[in-house]
Amino acid sequence: MKTVFRTFIPFLFLFISIQICAQNVSLNRVEPPNWWVGMENTELQLLVYGENISQTKPSIHYEGISIKSMSMLENENYLFINLSIAKTTKAGAFDIVFKTKTGKELRYNYELKTKRNRHNPIQTIDGSDVMYLITPDRFANGNPKNDSTEDTLEKVNRSNQDGRHGGDIDGVINHLDYIKELGVTTLWLNPFLENDQPKYSYHGYGISDFYKTDSRFGTNADFINLVDVCHQKEMKVIMDQVFNHCGSGHWWMNDLPSKDWLNQWDTYTRSNFTNIAASDPHASKSDYDLFTKGWFDTNLPDLNLENPFLATYMIQNSIWWIEYAQLDGIRMDTYPYPEKNVMAKWVEEINTEYPNFYIVAETWEAKASSLSYWNNNGVNNDGYKSPVNSVCDYPLYYAMLKAFGNENNIYKIYETLAEDFVYGDAYNNKIFNGNHDVGRLFTLLNDDIDKLKLSMAFTLTSRGIPQLYYGDEILLEGDKPDGQLRKDFPGGWKSDKRNAFTEKGRTPQENGVYNYVSTILNWRKNAIEIHSGKLTHYQPIDNIYVYFRSKNEEKTMVIINNNSKTINKFSLERFKESIQGYSNGTDIITNTYFSSLKSIDLKANSACIIKLSN
Numbered sequence: 001m002k003t004v005f006r007t008f009i010p011f012l013f014l015f016i017s018i019q020i021c022a023q024n025v026s027l028n029r030v031e032p033p034n035w036w037v038g039m040e041n042t043e044l045q046l047l048v049y050g051e052n053i054s055q056t057k058p059s060i061h062y063e064g065i066s067i068k069s070m071s072m073l074e075n076e077n078y079l080f081i082n083l084s085i086a087k088t089t090k091a092g093a094f095d096i097v098f099k100t101k102t103g104k105e106l107r108y109n110y111e112l113k114t115k116r117n118r119h120n121p122i123q124t125i126d127g128s129d130v131m132y133l134i135t136p137d138r139f140a141n142g143n144p145k146n147d148s149t150e151d152t153l154e155k156v157n158r159s160n161q162d163g164r165h166g167g168d169i170d171g172v173i174n175h176l177d178y179i180k181e182l183g184v185t186t187l188w189l190n191p192f193l194e195n196d197q198p199k200y201s202y203h204g205y206g207i208s209d210f211y212k213t214d215s216r217f218g219t220n221a222d223f224i225n226l227v228d229v230c231h232q233k234e235m236k237v238i239m240d241q242v243f244n245h246c247g248s249g250h251w252w253m254n255d256l257p258s259k260d261w262l263n264q265w266d267t268y269t270r271s272n273f274t275n276i277a278a279s280d281p282h283a284s285k286s287d288y289d290l291f292t293k294g295w296f297d298t299n300l301p302d303l304n305l306e307n308p309f310l311a312t313y314m315i316q317n318s319i320w321w322i323e324y325a326q327l328d329g330i331r332m333d334t335y336p337y338p339e340k341n342v343m344a345k346w347v348e349e350i351n352t353e354y355p356n357f358y359i360v361a362e363t364w365e366a367k368a369s370s371l372s373y374w375n376n377n378g379v380n381n382d383g384y385k386s387p388v389n390s391v392c393d394y395p396l397y398y399a400m401l402k403a404f405g406n407e408n409n410i411y412k413i414y415e416t417l418a419e420d421f422v423y424g425d426a427y428n429n430k431i432f433n434g435n436h437d438v439g440r441l442f443t444l445l446n447d448d449i450d451k452l453k454l455s456m457a458f459t460l461t462s463r464g465i466p467q468l469y470y471g472d473e474i475l476l477e478g479d480k481p482d483g484q485l486r487k488d489f490p491g492g493w494k495s496d497k498r499n500a501f502t503e504k505g506r507t508p509q510e511n512g513v514y515n516y517v518s519t520i521l522n523w524r525k526n527a528i529e530i531h532s533g534k535l536t537h538y539q540p541i542d543n544i545y546v547y548f549r550s551k552n553e554e555k556t557m558v559i560i561n562n563n564s565k566t567i568n569k570f571s572l573e574r575f576k577e578s579i580q581g582y583s584n585g586t587d588i589i590t591n592t593y594f595s596s597l598k599s600i601d602l603k604a605n606s607a608c609i610i611k612l613s614n
Helices: 002-021 169-174 176-182 220-232 285-293 308-325 340-353 368-374 394-404 411-417 449-459 508-524 528-532 573-579
Strands: 029-031 035-037 043-049 057-060 065-071 078-085 092-099 105-114 131-134 186-189 209-213 236-242 329-333 358-361 430-432 465-469 534-541 544-551 554-561 567-571 584-587 592-594 599-602 606-613
Touching (some): 043 308, 169 176, 176 508, 209 220, 209 308, 220 236, 220 308, 236 308, 394 430, 411 534, 449 465, 449 508, 449 554, 449 606, 528 544, 528 554, 534 573, 544 573, 554 567, 554 573, 554 599, 599 606
Parallel strands (some): 035 105, 131 186, 131 465, 186 236, 236 329
Antiparallel strands (some): 029 043, 057 092, 567 599, 584 592
16 A cells, blocks of 8 residues: 555646646637727727636737737636737638647637728618617517527516516517508617526616627527618617626626626625716715616626726627627617716717717706706816717606696696706707606506607607607506516517507507507608707797797697697787798698688697698
């Protein structure tokens, strides 16, 4: 036994020595997975992940490509390679070779494609457009085969209001004709990227892979197909992106590049969700830190964009999707929460590559004064200048609820619009009467169809870029919890008892609202005064609100009677300064012709949208 023991010890030492010298090395992923020549920014950061990958020496032999620098953080399984791509570099593929200390070579074939024309085919999103917001899991199931997939944890369970219901990208494609016929021009999907969470993953905001479409929605190719079909139908596509947090199931969560990749606390700490802390000149540091660095939820780790490698990663990911999918715009979730200087840099870098690219920031602010921090022409008092060109107009949303809801006071809209002077460009604000985070419009307006119609008439004729929420045009109901206000669209599943995508599948009331909304939407496509015309409004008297939209010779008068009684022979004398030069008009909703503009009969709780003419 003694002899055996003596001979075993040297062998053991030799084995350990060999293992130390020849550590296992693997190459699992490179992100971005590809890039483009012709970019204005000639630098590219590659995140490389694999076991002990930082112990390798990478090399590239391709004309116009050089490795500018390499960086590793605390975790040896990550390597950040900074490339320089010369303006003369041609599109093509090349190997990135990672050589280990033992001479072993790992290869990644990297492709550089040709960037689309810088000034041409970007489609501008502006007041001529109307967005249609869809929660993909709840809209339509086009491919039942991907309802549950092997590579994701949560399986389909349509009986669970918080579960996966099976809606997907194919379902959206299958109903694009419905969306186009409704009259909207632009599609916005809640995030479709992978959310590999054990539960409550359907909403899309817990991303586990920033470069991969969730397999229960389809593939990256399916999303590209959706964009292509939309463009063929002369529709635009906005992508919902998230910089503030990822999902707890993200692939890097079990092996973070560094401790400061996330905003981490000694114990779980939730954000205070106090948006005004970002603009409050008197905010304490602790309140501000809690707002920007606290987590949204236990399953939504807060990303630390003060880490420059992560900031670059996220900015490049956003640009990658713009180019890869030929996007027309981006809606950025929770815009005020991440480090605001990084967010400003993100906007600027996108605008460098794609001038005038449409970006709308989710800015949940109830007051125009706070919201204007993110949309003004100058520098804020703290020295911060926001380059965002569109914000979510929550002040106007809340004013609409007060106008057409329980308060029944349309003056709230008038006084809110009177504060437009605080904005850089209020006409570029995204206005809406519903979305995936608030109760259904029909429910919040006490199931009053007339009031819902008034809300639609105002949203689609006021200043700004309108956005509608799927199903509000057919009176879908629901309030918190979220699963109730994100109900399935009737007819999106083969087992549904009716198909509300068709006229026959809708009730008379639903068809009445659908036709009302569709009439306004399809008319406004060619109404340039509504797209970008000046808004002139008059102080409401007796809960009647009158305003005009005018551009060049085109002018439309909107009268909203927010009363439960009919007003006969409502005099238009008070508005003669806006009517001057026009002698007649046609109500585009009812197609009623008015040969005189002296007075008009107003039905109870009704809107007149009168195109003026000579």
